[in-house]
Amino acid sequence: MRQKAEAIRDFIIGVRRQIHRYPELGYQEHKTAELIGGMLRDLGIEFRSGLGGTGIVAEFGPGGGARVLLRADMDALPIAEETGLSFSSQIEGCMHACGHDAHVAMVLGAASLLRNESFSGRVRLLFQPAEEGCYDDPDGFSGARRMIGEGVLAGVDAALALHQVPTLTSGTIALNSGAVMAASDIFEIVVRGRAAHAGASPQEGIDAILIASELVLGLQTVVSRQVSPFEVAVLSICTIEGGKAANIIADNVRLTGTIRALNSALQGRVRALVEQRCDALAGLYQTSISFSLLDSIPLTENSEMVVQLARDAVVEILGEEALLEVEPCMGAEDFSFIAGEVPSCLALLGTMPPESGTAPLHSPHMILDEDALPIGAAYLAQTALSLLRPGGLIQADLADDADRGLSG
Incomplete structure (x- = not known):
């Protein structure tokens, strides 16, 4: 899977840079959603837009098995970028300083990889607005909570998410069971x-x-x-x-x-x-x-069942040396709302630039190592395949797809 991901490296990085140039705040991700929709059409993946305001849900696969969700958040932050990158933000006072542009690119990359794999079941893609806060939502809901209320978890058996971390060694993946974010x-x-x-x-x-x-x-x-x-x-x-x-x-x-x-x-x-x-x-x-x-x-808690399988996937595609276990982070993540509903795993992908030094998340100087992005896409795809594999960790009598699909 690692080699297959490297073969689409330019696609993944290109998507990330397009989104990075034109960041949008929560519940305002209209151009970002349009870009994602175009990419899904190119991949031949059916989708629904306008969920939770600007969110997108897509799904593909033959059915007859489990349903695994891959989630990416889309919103940027009200921060003026000071990185000097050639593809720096063109929107004054707004920047992808948390790496959600990379999250979208890696989930699209994983979808591209999975389209060429054989598996039973379904893969659901969730592109979520407003992770960074509730903004002006009338109920005070962040994007994940808003989309869950609109039924995006119907029929989902497990969920995966990946958060890039520019202070972790590039290409490593940290996986904890239990509490992972505060x-x-x-x-x-x-x-x-x-x-x-x-x-x-x-x-x-x-x-x-x-x-x-x-x-x-x-x-x-x-x-x-x-x-x-x-x-x-x-x-x-x-x-x-x-x-x-x-x-x-x-x-x-x-x-x-x-x-x-x-x-x-x-x-x-x-x-x-x-x-x-x-x-x-x-x-x-x-x-x-x-x-x-x-x-x-709420607290973001990972399922031991899903984490164990995710660890095996990391070792399979990257080797033992790439697998880390770190202390829970005192940052917060609204993936917690998803993890509170279905067995889930939020992993941390190291993206520390090898030469440019380290700036933390939410810094106007935050730069990530784009060479890590194909690794993240490969991890998501491989872990999803492991969850969908016959005899994998998800064991359940599943209803027909007609009863468990996007119609909720």
Whole structure:
């Protein structure tokens, strides 16, 4: 499979560069979806578009077996690119700084490979909008959650996804069972005070900045003093806005931040502790403090069954030396919504450039090693084939395709 993937290297890299030049934010991936649709037509693969807004679902295969889903996210980030690449973003203030352009290219590459393979069952391709957040979705849903609500997992037996990581050695693949990426909350806190003249009559006001300052400091003790050192959690306040003039007591302060945890129960517990602190300070200062979630992503957990098969696929196409096991990442991934519904595996593909140094994900300087992309496509194709192989790990009496197809 590795040699077959190298034979379509130019196709995979060409797709990635086309998408990289014209990045689009979540739920705005119209040109990206048009490009993907054109590629699927060229491959002779039927698809449906407009799911979850701009998402695409495609499917192919003879039927008579399991159904495996390959997922790629499509959205970019509101970051001004500073890589100097010849195919840099042509869209001001927008960049594929997380590598979703590469994810799309690798799934299309895997589809091209699988079209020429013999297998039983079906392969479903999911091109998803809005992984990076819920943007202006009316229900506050990210792309995966939105598409699941529209039935894209109907009949799926297992799901695979791949995330490129420019800080891992290029060509390696990291596979963990259990927790692989953190649960995440993005929250907003609004402290409401009462304005007054700061010099003449400060006693008449309720100082929202003072209260917010106490809150920021107090919240730092939630993890350090109320979470066991044997559990993993992060709580960070990242923005603070308030005040209108240098001599007026502020009547309103807005804070935003994030909670991360490596188990769902801990995520809920830390969230509750934050709300308790808000309520306590509101009572102390006789005012109101509101807490609200702007976005919430569950823990991404890999299935041991699918991971074991994926490990075997890595060894088969790359050898033992390419297989890594790393600590769970405190980043979040909305593939977690898919993994919560069907047995799944999110793998990490090393794409560290060999000579240009390393910039992390979400950096305006993020560059990836394109030589790793055919490896990612080969991994996805080989793992899908292993899942679909008779006698593989997926064992079930499957209904007719007419009952399990894209019509949901």
